[in-house]
Amino acid sequence: MGIGTFIVVSLIKIVIAVFVLLTAVAYTTLLERKVVAHIQNRWGPSRVGPFGIWQPLADGLKFIFKEDLTPPYANKPLYLAAPVIALVTALTSMAVIPIGPWITVGSIHTPLQITDVNIGLLVILGITSLGVYGAALAGWSSNSKYSMLASLRASAQMMSYEIALGLSLIGVLILAGSFSLRDIVDSQSGTWLGFIPRWNLFKGQFVAFFIYIMAAYAETNRIPFDLAEAESELVAGYHTEYSSMKFAMFFMAEYANMFTVACLASVLFLGGWSGPVFGPPIVQSLMPVFWFALRVFAFIFIYIWVRGTLPRFRYDQLMAFGWKFLLPLAIANIVVTSLVVALK
Amino acid sequence: MLHLLLFFIFAAICVAGAINLLAQKHPINSALSLIVVMGSLAVLYLLLGAEFVAALQLIVYAGAVMVLFVFVIMLLNAGVEERTEHGSRVAIVLGVPGLIIGLGIVAWVVSHLAGLDKIAIGGPTIMNGAEVFGNPQAVGRLLFLDYLLPFEVTSILILIAIMGAVVLARREE
Numbered sequence A: 001m002g003i004g005t006f007i008v009v010s011l012i013k014i015v016i017a018v019f020v021l022l023t024a025v026a027y028t029t030l031l032e033r034k035v036v037a038h039i040q041n042r043w044g045p046s047r048v049g050p051f052g053i054w055q056p057l058a059d060g061l062k063f064i065f066k067e068d069l070t071p072p073y074a075n076k077p078l079y080l081a082a083p084v085i086a087l088v089t090a091l092t093s094m095a096v097i098p099i100g101p102w103i104t105v106g107s108i109h110t111p112l113q114i115t116d117v118n119i120g121l122l123v124i125l126g127i128t129s130l131g132v133y134g135a136a137l138a139g140w141s142s143n144s145k146y147s148m149l150a151s152l153r154a155s156a157q158m159m160s161y162e163i164a165l166g167l168s169l170i171g172v173l174i175l176a177g178s179f180s181l182r183d184i185v186d187s188q189s190g191t192w193l194g195f196i197p198r199w200n201l202f203k204g205q206f207v208a209f210f211i212y213i214m215a216a217y218a219e220t221n222r223i224p225f226d227l228a229e230a231e232s233e234l235v236a237g238y239h240t241e242y243s244s245m246k247f248a249m250f251f252m253a254e255y256a257n258m259f260t261v262a263c264l265a266s267v268l269f270l271g272g273w274s275g276p277v278f279g280p281p282i283v284q285s286l287m288p289v290f291w292f293a294l295r296v297f298a299f300i301f302i303y304i305w306v307r308g309t310l311p312r313f314r315y316d317q318l319m320a321f322g323w324k325f326l327l328p329l330a331i332a333n334i335v336v337t338s339l340v341v342a343l344k
Numbered sequence B: 001m002l003h004l005l006l007f008f009i010f011a012a013i014c015v016a017g018a019i020n021l022l023a024q025k026h027p028i029n030s031a032l033s034l035i036v037v038m039g040s041l042a043v044l045y046l047l048l049g050a051e052f053v054a055a056l057q058l059i060v061y062a063g064a065v066m067v068l069f070v071f072v073i074m075l076l077n078a079g080v081e082e083r084t085e086h087g088s089r090v091a092i093v094l095g096v097p098g099l100i101i102g103l104g105i106v107a108w109v110v111s112h113l114a115g116l117d118k119i120a121i122g123g124p125t126i127m128n129g130a131e132v133f134g135n136p137q138a139v140g141r142l143l144f145l146d147y148l149l150p151f152e153v154t155s156i157l158i159l160i161a162i163m164g165a166v167v168l169a170r171r172e173e
Helices: A003-039 A055-065 A076-096 A120-130 A132-141 A145-168 A170-176 A181-186 A206-219 A244-269 A281-309 A315-343 B002-023 B027-047 B051-076 B089-114 B136-146 B148-169
Strands: A100-105 A108-112
Touching (some): A076 A244, A120 A181, A120 B051, A132 A145, A132 A244, A145 A206, A170 A181, B051 B136
16 A cells, blocks of 8 residues: 555544544543432433433533633643643554454455554553653643642552552463554454454453453543542542543543543453454455453443442552552562463 | 665664754754654664664654653743854864764764664675564563573662652652
């Protein structure tokens, strides 16, 4: 494929990916409000459209028309940069996530992924590790004690759990022998005995999966680890002083990060897009994407379910859990996995 | 061609970030400039075909180390630094360009002696019939086969440093 075609195809893929991601983000807020409402025996949003399906649209409009306040004595450049950093890093990590196999449209043969790099996993880890700056700078530049405390908490928490998160992925890397997310998915194809899928989860990586989920919840600042925005202590967290679209950008970044985490879980542990494929050719080419979306949806649903069920940790419990339990467990998982692979 | 263009863009950003790092009065601005320097260095590694090193540069330096820097600056609430006003004008006008030229010559001589200037920009580099650096396999082979002992010794050294830091931090109890 020529350079011109390549650029056009890439641009189309990027536009579609961003559109789908942002729509999914908007509707996850509705899903969250609905599911949590039903867990608490309420109805949730029900006024805007049937079952409240236009609620995200109304919320978006509301965000746009809110007054955009900048607190006095804020460090203006950093105050403006922080939400941009948070959102950009959250959206960029989607670029290397594969959502399906190669497809052929006309004469163009292309993977269902914006770009397939051979260090895909490291790219995601690198970009998400830069996302911490959004939280850190937001709190520091708003010149408010609530924001400041929350951003200290958030950055300490993200740094601590990033280690456990990174270590939990090494078992998968040992099994797959590659950093490329596409290769990792391909290494999980096929079944045992005709019905047990050869997912990394069933190849003995369930401990790693557990560590990954725990660390990912902490990384994305979600309940039960949402110490950074504990509203009973810190008003609203590091974005206390933000209003209007700047607040919305933090909000979108949080949900986009949830999607990155969910996609990564599907790719690394749950076999990516593998699943039964049948029907006419056009359906067959889109079935893998459906299976992938189903896994992501399940993961997001569990996120919301946990939010509706569990109370918040205390800060010292959070740190002790990360450093004294998850980290040693992740290291033990690496040792056991590499022993098994070496002795096989 | 594209590689060369990207090299000049990111080399310029890197140098500009480094100068800004020295010129800024507030520590957090300096730390952020350092992040820009780290990030553009990562791009330069990428242009050399060392994608693994580039990713590590981003994760370790731009991600972990600099977050700690920013964290400490935030925690100590460090303010604008004070400047002494009696610097020598001659030193700035003559000394800085002189130092740059001197370091440039030293860097050129060293890289020429080490044969590093034969490394082309872009793509994996072939030296002594093998890919030298860049991909995870090459780095892993170097670390865990050729340089295993220095690698392990360094990790023990770092472990000792961590323990020392913990001991120093807990001394008051």
